[in-house]
Amino acid sequence: MKKHFKYLVTAALPYANSFIHIGHISGAYLPPDIFVRYKRLNDEDVIFISGSDEHGTAIEMASISEKVTPQEIIDRYHFANKKAFEDLGINFDIYSRTSNKIHHDTAQEFFLNIYNKNILVQKTEKQLFSEKENRFLADRFVTGTCPVCGYEEARGDECSNCGSNLSPLELINPRSKITGDIPVIKESTHYYFPLGDYQEKLEKWLDGKRGWKQNVMNYCKGWLKAGLRDRAISRDLDWGVKIPVEGNDGKVIYVWFEAPIGYISATKELFTERNEPDKWKDYWMNEDTKLIHFIGKDNIVFHSIIFPAMLMAHGDYILPDNVPANEFMNFEGEKQSKSKGTGVLVKDITAKFEPDVIRYTLASNMPENKDSEFVWKDLQVKNNSELAGILGNFINRTVVFTKNKFDNRVPEIISIPETEDGILAFLIRSLRN
Numbered sequence: 230m231k232k233h234f235k236y237l238v239t240a241a242l243p244y245a246n247s248f249i250h251i252g253h254i255s256g257a258y259l260p261p262d263i264f265v266r267y268k269r270l271n272d273e274d275v276i277f278i279s280g281s282d283e284h285g286t287a288i289e290m291a292s293i294s295e296k297v298t299p300q301e302i303i304d305r306y307h308f309a310n311k312k313a314f315e316d317l318g319i320n321f322d323i324y325s326r327t328s329n330k331i332h333h334d335t336a337q338e339f340f341l342n343i344y345n346k347n348i349l350v351q352k353t354e355k356q357l358f359s360e361k362e363n364r365f366l367a368d369r370f371v372t373g374t375c376p377v378c379g380y381e382e383a384r385g386d387e388c389s390n391c392g393s394n395l396s397p398l399e400l401i402n403p404r405s406k407i408t409g410d411i412p413v414i415k416e417s418t419h420y421y422f423p424l425g426d427y428q429e430k431l432e433k434w435l436d437g438k439r440g441w442k443q444n445v446m447n448y449c450k451g452w453l454k455a456g457l458r459d460r461a462i463s464r465d466l467d468w469g470v471k472i473p474v475e476g477n478d479g480k481v482i483y484v485w486f487e488a489p490i491g492y493i494s495a496t497k498e499l500f501t502e503r504n505e506p507d508k509w510k511d512y513w514m515n516e517d518t519k520l521i522h523f524i525g526k527d528n529i530v531f532h533s534i535i536f537p538a539m540l541m542a543h544g545d546y547i548l549p550d551n552v553p554a555n556e557f558m559n560f561e562g563e564k565q566s567k568s569k570g571t572g573v574l575v576k577d578i579t580a581k582f583e584p585d586v587i588r589y590t591l592a593s594n595m596p597e598n599k600d601s602e603f604v605w606k607d608l609q610v611k612n613n614s615e616l617a618g619i620l621g622n623f624i625n626r627t628v629v630f631t632k633n634k635f636d637n638r639v640p641e642i643i644s645i646p647e648t649e650d651g652i653l654a655f656l657i658r659s660l661r662n
């Protein structure tokens with residue numbers, strides 16, 4: 230007998246500090262929505278999970294520069310993005326958020342699980358500390374002169390002038406971005422996840438994968454070849470999931486570690502809402518479930534190397550079955566970028582066009598194997614000649630023929646050839662759904 234799988238489909242958690250654009254949609258949201266619609270049409274057991282990623286320095290920084298609370302920032306983008314997905318007909322079973330209590334609890338449990346197994350490593354490192362603000366300054370909270378090009382407004386993690394990756398300690402004349410205070414160097418102790426310990430297991434696991442996209446596999450192989458290293462999973466910050474071990478005041482779980490656990494918390498929340506609080510285990514702790522992460526290419530390492538290693542370390546959960554990542558969709562010859570103000574926001578395009586027109590245009594030009602490009606002219610052509618001209622004309626002709634040849638009534642079915650029987654059964658199922 231054919232085995233029946235459950236499908237646990239996730240779409241990348243958008244970061245709640247900007248409005249989503251159509252590049253995001255064609256990368257990580259429309260592909261799973263099409264996949265999930267197909268599974269639902271076939272009466273398969275599928276749940277579709279996403280939500281906002283709401284912690285980290287960028288949100289705390291935005292709240293400081295706008296003089297509002299981080300909660301105000303995340304509320305603004307969470308609800309706007311949730312609506313943008315709905316307006317495009319992308320129907321998650323749940324669109325959760327990592328600021329919810331259930332996520333904080335789940336992420337802390339996850340941390341404690343591997344902490345109690347002595348998997349984590351502690352390291353003490355030098356960091357910039359503002360005595361005026363009485364806190365360590367995370368990378369984005371520091372500005373100074375770039376040691377590579379001399380640009381005076383370089384950020385603690387990168388120089389926007391020459392593109393160099395930096396660490397705050399490399400900056401010349403560093404100062405706090407918030408108060409201008411000149412920081413001192415102090416030691417801080419952090420927890421590290423020993424990713425290198427999982428290298429062999431990951432290689433073996435990936436070797437057994439069939440049907441993965443070549444871009445994803447190549448990317449993974451590149452990372453594995455370079456060798457995996459320990460990664461810090463705590464940082465000195467206020468906004469985030471607190472480290473659940475005593476003596477770590479002012480420290481939170483690094484967002485890269487905590488955010489993917491959001492898929493688990495969101496599933497718990499979904500079934501709590503459905504009054505079946507234990508049913509999430511049927512998905513996350515069941516070898517007959519296929520866990521599929523739809524993402525954009527910038528997220529490959531987190532979903533096909535780091536999160537699987539975390540799941541291996543925890544041990545109670547299934548690993549991803551597939552991680553289909555798309556490339557990027559550019560806009561009229563440029564990258565869609567929030568900081569440069571290029572691209573098309575979903576909230577703007579859905580205000581002007583029907584969701585199916587947008588979905589059709591994006592789906593017919595998806596960046597599956599290489600970057601693709603959105604141009605307005607293309608949307609016009611798809612709408613006018615393909616949807617209105619070809620599909621619209623086909624429907625119109627069918628109706629006109631019915632009127633002229635069958636006296637305005639749908640004729641009775643006399644006999645159906647076998648092939649058409651299958652199509653008919655499929656249509657009936659579609660209508661029912």
Ligand SMILES: [Zn+2]
Pocket residue numbers: 375376377378379380383388389390391392393
């Ligand atoms: Zn520079």
